[in-house]
Amino acid sequence: MISLEKIRKRIYESKNPLIFFDDDPDGLCSYLLIKEYFKKGKGIIVKSSPALDEVYLRKVNEIKPDLIIVLDKPIIHQDFVDKINVPLIWIDHHPIRNIKGVHYFNPRFKDPEDNRPTSYWCYKLTKKHSWIALVGIVSDWSLASVSEFKENYHELLPEKFKNPEDVLFNSELGKLIRIFSFVLKGKISEVRKAISVIEKIENPIEILEKTTPKGKYLYKKYERVEKTYDELIKDSKKIKGNPLVYTYFNKQYSFTSDLSNELLYLNPKKIIIVGRYNDDVIRLSVRSSKIKLPDLLNNAMKDLDGYSGGHDLACGGSINKKDFPTFISRLKKMLK
Numbered sequence: 383m384i385s386l387e388k389i390r391k392r393i394y395e396s397k398n399p400l401i402f403f404d405d406d407p408d409g410l411c412s413y414l415l416i417k418e419y420f421k422k423g424k425g426i427i428v429k430s431s432p433a434l435d436e437v438y439l440r441k442v443n444e445i446k447p448d449l450i451i452v453l454d455k456p457i458i459h460q461d462f463v464d465k466i467n468v469p470l471i472w473i474d475h476h477p478i479r480n481i482k483g484v485h486y487f488n489p490r491f492k493d494p495e496d497n498r499p500t501s502y503w504c505y506k507l508t509k510k511h512s513w514i515a516l517v518g519i520v521s522d523w524s525l526a527s528v529s530e531f532k533e534n535y536h537e538l539l540p541e542k543f544k545n546p547e548d549v550l551f552n553s554e555l556g557k558l559i560r561i562f563s564f565v566l567k568g569k570i571s572e573v574r575k576a577i578s579v580i581e582k583i584e585n586p587i588e589i590l591e592k593t594t595p596k597g598k599y600l601y602k603k604y605e606r607v608e609k610t611y612d613e614l615i616k617d618s619k620k621i622k623g624n625p626l627v628y629t630y631f632n633k634q635y636s637f638t639s640d641l642s643n644e645l646l647y648l649n650p651k652k653i654i655i656v657g658r659y660n661d662d663v664i665r666l667s668v669r670s671s672k673i674k675l676p677d678l679l680n681n682a683m684k685d686l687d688g689y690s691g692g693h694d695l696a697c698g699g700s701i702n703k704k705d706f707p708t709f710i711s712r713l714k715k716m717l718k
């Protein structure tokens with residue numbers, strides 16, 4: 383595993399780094415921390431797939447970087463790595479993958495249970511712009527280092543909190559995290575615009591209190607997306623049962639992760655399954671506060687046309703529409 387010191391040195395020495403990052407607040411904040419600290423790098427958001435794959439070689443050929451940095455993506459295809467001829471640094475906290483030819487930083491090499499978010503490690507690298515670190519870390523349901531930031535950002539945090547949910551759903555920081563999440567949704571051209579605006583924000587108050595045109599712009603985009611989200615969450619609150627299963631159709635936005643998180647907060651004792659129809663498949667986000675998900679989901683998907691993967695208590699996946707009822711009825715039996 384490459385050390386943070388070596389990563390720092392390599393980025394210092396690079397003239398033109400290309401940074402690929404995941405399309406959630408942890409990925410975005412990891413990118414922002416590096417970009418703002420080293421004052422260089424071209425950032426590319428990797429949307430809608432957990433993998434960095436050959437499609438993105440086009441960007442490498444176009445930008446011709448001397449270093450590639452990949453942040454918070456759970457998968458990089460070996461073919462991608464084999465076809466580039468510059469060093470690649472991968473900072474991530476998802477389960478370790480066997481991949482050759484990359485400089486890999488992952489806390490799980492030292493401790494398999496350590497999955498502190500990518501933005502936490504990027505903050506260790508830069509030690510600057512702690513509010514951005516705070517957004518990224520808590521967005522991934524972690525409180526790593528949060529007590530360190532308490533003094534500077536007490537107006538963003540609740541007076542008392544024991545777990546990430548207390549912050550996510552009851553504080554200004556929670557709202558800021560939701561803004562970061564929602565401005566990454568929708569058309570790629572709009573998302574790129576929002577990212578370039580976020581890069582110029584200096585203070586979270588600009589967004590939360592709309593004190594600058596940039597802050598206002600982001601807040602407006604957030605409100606547009608929030609409208610759709612509010613309709614869906616209202617609808618989903620009517621659902622009963624365990625597992626709690628909510629499916630929806632929306633062409634514009636994917637909310638499976640945000641909806642499943644909020645439904646888990648409201649129903650901590652249940653397994654939450656949120657699905658979004660996408661042609662013949664349903665894209666899934668599954669959440670649980672105790673029962674470990676990866677094996678449970680794999681068993682329920684056995685011989686069906688689908689896949690799942692992720693963390694113990696938060697998984698993603700996809701399943702063919704026609705197999706969805708079987709998958710759910712198996713889960714119901716398993717949870718009895």
Ligand SMILES: [Mn+2]
Nearest residue numbers: 408454500522
């Ligand atoms: Mn992450």
